[in-house]
Amino acid sequence: MKKLSFVLAAAGLMTLAACNKPTATENAAENASEAVENAADALENAADAATNEATEATLENAADNAHAAADNLADAADNAN
Secondary structure: OHHHHHHHHHHHHHHHHOOOOHHHHHHHHHHHHHHHHHHHHHHHHHHHOOOOHHHHHHHHHHHHHHHHHHHHHHHHHHOOO
């Protein structure tokens, strides 16, 4: 579910990137990127607190995916001009 949310956020921001308002798009993409980074950090913290290896591995993978999504959003913000 969380991965789907990240994908939908990225798709929405790509749609915004097509607008003629680069400053607003840039700000929205940067804000979204920061929000996804914060979510990734929270997943890493949860992985650190996990009580078994399977849960820890799952949370680490989700955090890695979230960091990748945040990087993609940051790139979209940079390319919005």
